[in-house]
Amino acid sequence: MAAPKTLITGNGDSAHALVVVFLRGGADGLSLVAPLQDDGYYRARPRIAVRQAEAVKLDGFFGLNPLLKDLAPAYTEGALAIVHAVGSEDSTRSHFEAQDLMEHGGEVAGGWLGRFLRYRPNLSAGALSAIAFGRAVPECLRGAPAATVLRSLDEFSLGTKAAPIQKELESLYQREGGLLGAAGRDTLDALRRIERLRATAYQPAGGAEYAKDDFGQGMQQVARLIKARVGMEAASIDLGGWDSHLNQGTIMDPLMARLGRGLGAFYRDMGAAMDSTTVVVMTEFGRRVTENSAFGTDHGRGSVMFVVGGGVKGGRVLGDWPTLKPEILEDPGDLPVTTNYRNVLAAVLKRHSPDADLARVFPEFKLEPMPLYG
Template identity: 40%
Template structure:
């Protein structure tokens, strides 16, 4: 196999991200047991809905008259929404979210988004993952910086920051080493034979023979963590009784997040994403393209929540999408690139059962540029509160430079 140390398995079952400088945790001579978040067993899960989800049909402002006039064929009717508070209602395909909301575990932040006005998927995703809207030269991601802003008093796990996928996303790139896991069941370690992956054998051999102390340390720690994981036999993992994840890539990714967390490998931050939200044509209403994606999304998140059981008490899960969609439907039964959107926050410590944020309204004169839901809550306020209260990332200027986000601006959903 043509494998290099720095390029090892970029598109395979396990990707290890190198850093341009020696990771600080490898240079410390005196180490305590773990980081603050790990000591408190707190974990932050971030989900990205790539493609710009239609927040207006996800959490429907069904008391807004203009909502129905602007969406004659794709609106969710008043008698079809799952009522939340007498003004907003969930899309009926998200029935699995309703109990989480009613039980006070799920908070909703509407009219959230970026201050940057870009309608480019690429730019808007980059800005949201870097946490620096309008700045294209940021080298790392906000979630990596959130981990840097923790009080780090010990040797972190190789699984401290993990993404489900073939490569580490922009969100987790930076000084804190992060790994990407595509399929746990495909990664086996030690020994030889038909049950052993040639990928893992190459991984082990490469780092056993390495003379590079820094890379050897990083690789060996990761290898040891994978050995710990494999002891639980990932291929035979069984979710909690009654939990049935959707048989989709996204369903499998959150199933594996639960598996990693239950294995007590020191996961503090986990990331996954789901595409398919760019509904320019034939979006549908209670049925169709968006409805199908919403059912998969909400059923998967609800399954993860149930699967974690009592451990869910220490988890905060937050969702994000690069921007919303136009308030008016277009001529092909879809919606175009918009501005404000909706974010969900789920967790054991979350003060749910409430729609947070200032609602800007959907009257024609209230729309952004005459076409979109206006942003009233900067997405960094939501992510900043989640990082501050879950990971203990107190230095919010480090996490979101220039944003002026501070605890006084929190919505207090946690």
């Protein structure tokens, strides 16, 4: 049997889904992926560093926080690439400014993901092409040809009361010619598809188990919609609360557990469908290298990004590691940004739409896409 076609998009059956996870609040890259072999790390963080023995070893130099252990399979199977010392050129260390710049893709109007979706060649975005899981459409999706905040799958249906309306729409759009008739019939197909989706309980594949928290449930919905081929090409999901000025452990540990478990379950559940899917995890900035007196860290610069997905030449930690030597750090003691986040995103977008005009997505920036795919 032929694979189902993606409907309500004009992009035939080649749909790629890009999932952007934004860690709001400035996530500490040095705790997510610790430079275990950098002497500076333990000197700067005598009390809150990830311990050598507990870390999930990655490449001999870096180690994954044990709370992210569910990411290990994706890393060892080569589907997860990590980029370290990554971030933006914004040095205000203000959450708002840094998030704004990162989500807009520069001092430019609209969001990078919104522009990407709008300016692809042969654009014909469907109603569900971009979905934000959360309360509002994030800035990165600003200007998208369609952007839906998802609360429940029920919103995609016309409702049970509307069944007779839907039936009459079938006959009216059947008789309609041209673009409008075709779009109407396509949309009715999509509605039927969504109804089937709602009628059945979701069973994750591969024995994946999503946690009950918002992030886990959100990732499950993302997986479900991708598999149902409703034409979702971009999803955005936030995991906020990373602003760990004091007692870093109490703030970060539960978040890391949620992040690791959610991404791990998603990877497992998606299985072969991961080939046409990419998950990017990003944050607006990292944190001060030296811990503060309150067992926390203050706003810094470089952090880490994760890229999981089809075609990724993973199992690697990419990026130039500048070392944590005091003379290397950027005032007032932050991990310098050696890779601009745009270069990571550009590589991913290129895979999702090889003909995309990336200069339009990230204007006024000389792109040098990261070699994520080899």
